[in-house]
Amino acid sequence: xxxxxxxxxxxxxxxxxxxxxxxxxxxxxxxxxxxxxxxxxxxxxxxxxxxxxxxxxxxxxxxxxxxxxxxxxxxxxxxxxxxxxxxxxxxxxxxxxxxxxxxxxxxxxxxxxxxxxxxxxxxxx
Numbered sequence: 001x002x003x004x005x006x007x008x009x010x011x012x013x014x015x016x017x018x019x020x021x022x023x024x025x026x027x028x029x030x031x032x033x034x035x036x037x038x039x040x041x042x043x044x045x046x047x048x049x050x051x052x053x054x055x056x057x058x059x060x061x062x063x064x065x066x067x068x069x070x071x072x073x074x075x076x077x078x079x080x081x082x083x084x085x086x087x088x089x090x091x092x093x094x095x096x097x098x099x100x101x102x103x104x105x106x107x108x109x110x111x112x113x114x115x116x117x118x119x120x121x122x123x124x125x
Contacts, residue, residue: 001026002024002025002026002027002113002114003026004022004114004116004117005023005025005116005117006020006021006022006096006097006116006119007020008020008021008083008119009096009120009121010120011123011124012088012123013123013124014088014089015087016088017085017086017087018085018121019082019085020082020083020085020096020119020121021080021081022034022082022083022098022116023078023079023080024080024081024100031100031102032053033050033051033052033053033100033101033106034050034051034074034099034100035047035049035051035098035100036048036049036081036083036098036099037096037097037099038094039095039118040093040094040095043094045097046094047063047106047108047109048062048063048070048083048096049061049062049063049066049072050072051081052106053074060072061106065091069087070084070086071083071084071086083096088121090124092121093121093123095118095120095121096118096120096121097115097116098115098116099112099116100112100114100115101113101114
């Protein structure tokens, strides 16, 4: 059984920062990639960032709306992926989900096999 446990959400003023964490446990994933998505009320689940890795390289990709403000990173020993969010804006308000083990395009939420429970991020103006 695979589990993804997220933490770090909360309420912050515009311009502030938060760091989300996602710790994976259970069996080894077949795909070395983990991502963050977010979903605002009444909207689709949108791609935020993804990190993929091999023994030699690591690649990160971001949505245009967060590039330059958010940073995704990974702690291999702790099986944890982080999302550092700086310069937060009210439009960043959403439930943020960690996802793992994609079987296709990193940007498509439907290809991810495992999801966390979600953590609420609220940015006040």
